[in-house]
Amino acid sequence: MTDIPLIFEMSQPGRRGWRPPALDVEDAPLEELIPAGLLREDAPELPEVTELDVMRHFTRISSLNMCIDTHFYPLGSCTMKYNPRVTEKCARLPGFDLHPYAPVESSQGTLELLHGLQRMLCELTGMAAFTLHPAAGAQGELAGILVARAWHESRGERRSKVVIPDSAHGTNPASARLGGYEVVTIRSDGRGRTSPADLRMLMGGDVALFMLTNPNTLGLFEDGILEIADIVHQAGALLYLDGANLNALAGIVRPGDLGFDIVHVNTHKTLATPHGGGGPGAGPVGVAGHLAEFLPGWVVEQDERERFRLSRPARSIGQLRAFFGSTAVLIRAYAYLRALGGPGLRENSLTAILNANYLRCRLRETFAPHVDEPCMHECVLSAKAQKKRGVRALDIAKRLLDYGFHPPTIYFPLIVDEALMIEPTESESKSTLDGFVDALLKIDREIDECPDVVRGAPHSTPVGRLDEVSAARRPVLTMPVEG
Amino acid sequence: MDWTGSSAEERREMLAAIGVDSVEELISGIPRQVEALPGLPGGLDEASLLRHVSALAGRNRPAGPGKCFIGAGAYEHATPAVVEALVSRGEFSTTYTPYQPEVSQGTLIAAFEFQTLIARLTGLDAANSSMYDGASATAEAALLAMRQTGRKEVAVSGAVHPEWTAVIRTYLSGVGAHIRTVPDEGGRTPLRGIEAVVDGDVACVVVQQPSFFGQLEDLRAAAKAAHAAGALFVAACNPLALGILASPGECGADIAVGDVQPLGIPLNFGGPYAGYMAVREWLVRQMPGRLVGMARDSRGRRGFTLTLQTREQHIRRERATSNICTNQALVALAATVYLCLLGKQGLRDVARQNAVRARRAAERLLEIPGVSLAFDGPFFNEFVLRLPRDAAEVCRRVTERTGIWPGLDLGRFRQDLADCLMVCVTETKTAEDVEALKTALEDALR
Numbered sequence: 046m047t048d049i050p051l052i053f054e055m056s057q058p059g060r061r062g063w064r065p066p067a068l069d070v071e072d073a074p075l076e077e078l079i080p081a082g083l084l085r086e087d088a089p090e091l092p093e094v095t096e097l098d099v100m101r102h103f104t105r106i107s108s109l110n111m112c113i114d115t116h117f118y119p120l121g122s123c124t125m126k127y128n129p130r131v132t133e134k135c136a137r138l139p140g141f142d143l144h145p146y147a148p149v150e151s152s153q154g155t156l157e158l159l160h161g162l163q164r165m166l167c168e169l170t171g172m173a174a175f176t177l178h179p180a181a182g183a184q185g186e187l188a189g190i191l192v193a194r195a196w197h198e199s200r201g202e203r204r205s206k207v208v209i210p211d212s213a214h215g216t217n218p219a220s221a222r223l224g225g226y227e228v229v230t231i232r233s234d235g236r237g238r239t240s241p242a243d244l245r246m247l248m249g250g251d252v253a254l255f256m257l258t259n260p261n262t263l264g265l266f267e268d269g270i271l272e273i274a275d276i277v278h279q280a281g282a283l284l285y286l287d288g289a290n291l292n293a294l295a296g297i298v299r300p301g302d303l304g305f306d307i308v309h310v311n312t313h314k315t316l317a318t319p320h321g322g323g324g325p326g327a328g329p330v331g332v333a334g335h336l337a338e339f340l341p342g343w344v345v346e347q348d349e350r351e352r353f354r355l356s357r358p359a360r361s362i363g364q365l366r367a368f369f370g371s372t373a374v375l376i377r378a379y380a381y382l383r384a385l386g387g388p389g390l391r392e393n394s395l396t397a398i399l400n401a402n403y404l405r406c407r408l409r410e411t412f413a414p415h416v417d418e419p420c421m422h423e424c425v426l427s428a429k430a431q432k433k434r435g436v437r438a439l440d441i442a443k444r445l446l447d448y449g450f451h452p453p454t455i456y457f458p459l460i461v462d463e464a465l466m467i468e469p470t471e472s473e474s475k476s477t478l479d480g481f482v483d484a485l486l487k488i489d490r491e492i493d494e495c496p497d498v499v500r501g502a503p504h505s506t507p508v509g510r511l512d513e514v515s516a517a518r519r520p521v522l523t524m525p526v527e528g
Numbered sequence: 529m530d531w532t533g534s535s536a537e538e539r540r541e542m543l544a545a546i547g548v549d550s551v552e553e554l555i556s557g558i559p560r561q562v563e564a565l566p567g568l569p570g571g572l573d574e575a576s577l578l579r580h581v582s583a584l585a586g587r588n589r590p591a592g593p594g595k596c597f598i599g600a601g602a603y604e605h606a607t608p609a610v611v612e613a614l615v616s617r618g619e620f621s622t623t624y625t626p627y628q629p630e631v632s633q634g635t636l637i638a639a640f641e642f643q644t645l646i647a648r649l650t651g652l653d654a655a656n657s658s659m660y661d662g663a664s665a666t667a668e669a670a671l672l673a674m675r676q677t678g679r680k681e682v683a684v685s686g687a688v689h690p691e692w693t694a695v696i697r698t699y700l701s702g703v704g705a706h707i708r709t710v711p712d713e714g715g716r717t718p719l720r721g722i723e724a725v726v727d728g729d730v731a732c733v734v735v736q737q738p739s740f741f742g743q744l745e746d747l748r749a750a751a752k753a754a755h756a757a758g759a760l761f762v763a764a765c766n767p768l769a770l771g772i773l774a775s776p777g778e779c780g781a782d783i784a785v786g787d788v789q790p791l792g793i794p795l796n797f798g799g800p801y802a803g804y805m806a807v808r809e810w811l812v813r814q815m816p817g818r819l820v821g822m823a824r825d826s827r828g829r830r831g832f833t834l835t836l837q838t839r840e841q842h843i844r845r846e847r848a849t850s851n852i853c854t855n856q857a858l859v860a861l862a863a864t865v866y867l868c869l870l871g872k873q874g875l876r877d878v879a880r881q882n883a884v885r886a887r888r889a890a891e892r893l894l895e896i897p898g899v900s901l902a903f904d905g906p907f908f909n910e911f912v913l914r915l916p917r918d919a920a921e922v923c924r925r926v927t928e929r930t931g932i933w934p935g936l937d938l939g940r941f942r943q944d945l946a947d948c949l950m951v952c953v954t955e956t957k958t959a960e961d962v963e964a965l966k967t968a969l970e971d972a973l974r
Contacts, residue, residue, distance in 0.1 A: 048829060048830040049633065049637065049830070051637065051640070051641060051644075052641055052868050053641070053644065056871075060871070061871060061873065061874060062608075062868065062869035062870060062871055062874060063608040063610070063869040063870055063874060064874065064877070065606060065874070065877055065878045065881050065955045066606060066881075066955055066956075066958075068881055068884065068885075069958055069959045069960075070884065070885055070888040070889075070959050070962075071888060072884060073884055073887065075772060075880055075883065078883045078884065078887050078906065079744060079772070079773075079883060079906045079908075080906060082746075082748075082774075083744050083746070083773060083774055083906065084772055084773060084774060085770070085771075085772060085773055085774045085775055085778070086774070086778065088771075088872050088873070088875075088876050089648045089649045089770065089771065089775070089872065089875065090648045090872065091645065091648065091649075091867055091868070091870070091871050091872045091874075091875055092868050092871055092872070093871045093872050093873070094868060094869075094871060096608075096610060096869060099610055099614075099865060099868050099869050100610055100613070100614070102868075103614045103617075103638070103861075103865060104614070104617070106633065106634040106637045106638060107614075107617045107619035107620050107634045108619060108634065109631075109632075109633035109634040109637070110619045110620065110623050110631065110632055110633070110634035110635055111623065111628070111631035111632070112618055112619050112620075112621075112622040112623040113618070113622035113623070114618030114619065114622045115618070115619070118623075118624065120624055120627070123624050125622075125624055126531070127531050128618075128621070128622050129531055131574045131577060131578065133616070134578065135577070135578065135581040137612075138581065138582055138585040139585070139590070140582075140585030140586055140587075140588045140590060141585050141588065141796065141797065142590065142794050142795055142796055142797075143588060143590055143795060143796070143797045144591075144596055144598045144602055144604070144795050144797075144933070145601075145602050145795065145797055145798035145799075146598050146600060146602070146936055147588075147590075147591075147598075147797065147933070148923070148924075148927055148933065150589070150927075151588060151589040151590065151591070151927075151933075152588055152589075152797065153587050153588065153589075154583075154584040154585055154586060154587030154588040155584070155585075155588055155797050157584055157587060158581070158584045164567060165567065165568055167567070168565050168566075168567030168568050169565065169568060180660035180661065180664065180799070180800070180856075181660065181852075181853065181854040181855075182853065182854065183841070183851045183852055183853045183854070184660060184664070184851075184852075186851065187702065187851060190702075191698070191701070191702060194702075214841075214842070214853075215840070215841035215842040215843065215844070215845045215848065215853075216841050216842075216851050216853050218841075218845040218846035219841035219844075219845060219846060219848045219850065219851035220851040221846065222846040222847075222848075222851075223671075223699070223702050223703065223850070223851050224702040225701075225702045225703050225704055228845075228846040266555070266557060266558055268557045268558075270559070271559055271560075296562075296565060296568075297555065297558065297561055297562070298558050298559075298560055298561050298562060299560075299562060299565075302560045302562070303559070303560060311854075313854065317531075319621040319622050319858070320621075320622070320623065320624050320625070320854070321620070321621050321623075321856075321857050321858030321859075321861075322620055322621075322623045322624070322625070322626060322632070322634075322635035322638075322639075322857040322858060322861070323624070323625040323626065323635070323639075323657070323658075323818060323854060323855055323856075323857035323858075324658070324800075324802075324854040324855045324856040324857045324858065324859070325799070325800030325802070325854075325856045325857075325858060325859055326854045327800075341698070362698060362701070363694055363695075363697060363698035363701070364663075364691060364694040364695050364698055365664065365695060365698055365699075366660050366661045366663050366664045366695060366799070367601055367661055367662065367663035367689065367691040367692060367695065367787070367798070367801075368601075368602065368661075368691065368797075368798030368799060369797060369798040369799075370798055370799060371798070371799035371800040372796050372797040372798050372799055373794070373796040373797075373799065373800060374799070374800055376581070379581075380577060380581055382568065383571070383572050383577055383580065383581075384529050384530075384571050384572055384574070384577050385529070385530055385568075385571045386568050386569050386570040386571035386572070387564055387565035387566075387567075387568035387569065387570070388564070388570055388571065389529065389530040389570075389571040390565070390568065392530050392532060393530055393532065395551040395552075396532040396533070396534070396539075396551075398551055398554055398555060399539060399542055399543070399546075399551045399554075400533075400534075400542070402542075402546050402551075402554055403542040403545055403546060406545055406546045406547070407545065419546075419554040419555075421555070442628070443628075443630065446628065446630055446631055451628065451631065452628060454627075457842070471530075471531070471532045471533065472531055472532065472533050473533045473534075474533040474534050474538065475533075475534045475538035475539075475541065475542055476538075477533070478542075501826070503630050503631075506630035506631055507630070507631075507633050507831075508629070508630055508633060508825045508829050508830075508831035509630065509825035509826040509827055509829070509831075510630065510825060510826055511629050511630070511823040511824065511825050511831045511832075511833045512823050512824050512825070512826075513823060513833055513835065515823065515824070516821045516822065516823035516833055516835045517821070517835050517836055517837075517838075520654075520812065520819070520821045520835055520836055521821055521822040522640075522643055522647075522654040522655070522812070522819055522820070522821055522822075522835075523640075523643055523644040523647040523648075523653070523654060523655070524640070524641075524644040526648070
């Protein structure tokens with residue numbers, strides 16, 4: 046089997062794809078317009094291909110991907126639910142394609158939609174105000190952290206630490222550091238949760254923020270949350286919700302009612318905007334009333350004449366990206382929320398919880414749950430028993446590919462040995478879940494019957510297991526120009 | 529409506545397998561549950577939803593073809609139909625970050641091609657697979673320079689887009705670093721200004737090409753001045769302009785950043801766009817964001833995979849080079865398709881056409897009595913007109929009377945430029961469109 050060609054390898058001198066409109070003004074040599082010293086010496090080595098070459102190349106390589114549209118994709122903590130096509134259609138309505146500096150009178154429809162989205166997110170999370178500005182969840186985290194810092198500073202306080210559980214996503218500590226804070230890690234207790242007693246020991250006057258994912262990355266609801274909120278607030282700190290797992294709570298409980306002061310929402314998770322192979326996402330951030338004046342970017346307001354306009358919060362931490370936000374993503378999120386409504390969101394969350402618990406119950410005899418009790422929207426199992434029999438979580442994940450399933454997240458959370466983190470979402474049917482369980486049970490049998498088949502997997506994919514160690518040792522990050 | 533997967537009967541079977549009567553039993557430990565969310569009323573069916581959202585879209589008043597002369601960091605360009613056709617494919621749009629390379633070669637190959645295209649455009653050694661946007665990419669470049677040099681100040685030209693400067697400021701505020709502004713002169717960055725501001729505390733100098741005001745900068749001189757003080761040089765470049773302009777690499781830049789929006793990405797009221805970042809080889813391991821590398825599989829076949837991940841947050845946590853996780857993969861794919869379609873000659877043609885059309889448009893508009901160029905240097909596709917009256921007011925009048933958006937009133941960013949109108953002319957504006965703009969401006973100024 047030959048290598049899949051790159052577009053550069055299809056290039057033939059003189060081939061042309063798309064052409065710009067014909068020039069209808071007097072032409073001029075470039076050197077008359079721009080001094081020669083500012084011009085490029087050689088044209089950049091872009092491929093020379095036809096439109097059909099491009100169409101075929103990208104269509105062909107697209108078929109090498111597993112995706113939600115073709116496969117079950119139970120990647121834990123990523124909420125790979127179905128992306129309804131009607132929301133795509135909404136986002137592509139031509140009326141929305143406005144310049145970001147469009148006159149405010151010309152953008153009332155977009156502003157009304159964004160205003161509605163802010164309000165719906167407030168209702169969903171129990172927060173007082175939302176900014177739709179951040180580009181993704183991690184940027185939302187940074188926004189929330191800087192808001193917390195600005196609030197403390199407005200009270201004349203300079204606190205230096207952020208407390209984060211050891212089960213948290215890596216973005217949490219990375220964002221805290223980017224916000225200028227020292228990270229203090231709190232260990233999960235024997236039940237896989239943050240123990241209020243442990244937290245109390247760490248909450249000194251130097252702690253600005255406690256960042257919690259709830260349900261946490263073990264798929265467990267942090268049931269000490271009310272006490273945790275009290276402890277955090279009594280210490281003069283703020284409580285942050287990493288909303289990555291909001292798909293378990295939407296329509297059931299509101300983070301604001303649980304005591305959270307700041308929450309970010311990943312639209313490409315809970316609100317079904319397509320993940321795009323790694324973005325674009327959007328990371329709206331909601332805050333309690335006392336923090337609203339610090340929000341980044343702009344909020345959409347309605348004035349006394351019922352006209353919508355953008356307004357900068359009075360003591361805003363500033364801007365995190367150019368322009369208002371990832372509006373086309375936000376339109377999809379709006380459409381999704383309007384389609385579901387409160388009852389639909391609740392139905393989603395309950396179904397996601399049902400599906401995860403069904404998988405847990407069917408698999409628990411074979412793959413030990415890290416904590417054996419009802420989970421929320423995802424369950425974390427361990428392949429440590431399989432490891433003793435000579436096969437790792439990685440091998441099991443790769444073997445699942447041969448059975449036509451995208452694997453769960455593996456080796457995360459870091460605190461679980463040989464973790465398999467499975468998030469089925471509400472989109473999947475019982476038969477799909479059963480097929481997935483059957484595949485995992487079969488792989489477990491294969492460990493005894495034909496271990497090398499499992500260890501050598503995958504066998505049916507466009508490429509086999511890649512040598513990532515060599516790739517990182519001598520990285521090749523671009524295609525060299527030939528000749 | 530909802531999109532849940534199982535029938536009522538299947539749900540009953542699942543509940544039985546779990547051993548409970550209802551899902552609610554599984555979540556009884558959650559306090560303060562809500563029964564309903566009155567602010568999120570019952571859902572809409574597909575037809576009603578489309579009708580509702582279409583009505584909202586209908587409340588916008590887009591300028592329409594040939595009538596939007598606003599640029600300022602977001603540009604209206606002709607977009608090949610193939611771009612949307614390809615990025616709409618579910619095989620690209622409904623995948624996650626390619627953690628399992630064996631079943632993600634489509635996403636990974638496209639990202640590797642993006643990295644290669646950006647490296648070739650910028651004349652640098654390596655590029656990452658995208659950042660959130662040009663502004664945050666520039667801020668991340670400043671942070672990279674600080675890590676590399678151990679210095680705590682960042683020199684930013686006053687001719688950089690004010691929103692980009694604001695973003696750099698926010699990112700620096702987190703780590704307690706500061707901006708030193710190099711005051712702009714004539715819409716550009718004066719060399720002696722850089723020399724005056726940059727010293728041994730400055731990690732990098734940031735200059736934008738073209739400048740926010742559309743003027744072309746002398747990147748070579750700026751790079752030299754930065755390097756003379758031991759600082760890195762960061763060039764924030766419009767990638768389309770690089771079809772004709774000297775690449776940051778050949779000008780001596782250490783890092784090139786920018787926004788790929790001009791490469792076939794719809795305006796969409798500000799996003800999603802995508803940032804790019806390219807660096808010299810010795811900076812690769814300091815880069816933020818996802819990198820895709822070439823690898824071999826067990827049978828020696830070529831494949832692609834995420835690489836150098838030990839820089840990243842999911843492994844390095846608080847010691848990562850950045851907190852970025854999700855980036856803008858699908859937007860980068862759109863830019864990749866655009867660049868491949870245009871190709872070597874096409875990109876040059878489009879860039880050249882922008883320069884020609886903008887020049888001819890400026891010549892015509894300068895025939896209006898009382899109108900002059902605010903800055904006298906060469907430009908790419910954007911130029912600033914000084915008007916005999918307040919530019920915001922002129923914009924309002926022109927739009928009210930003709931529906932044309934004549935450009936950006938610079939007073940919104942700088943009081944001293946309140947009589948300045950920045951006009952952008954790309955390949956989407958015909959001679960006739962420019963005549964209509966000229967007539968409209970004449971009327972508004974009369």
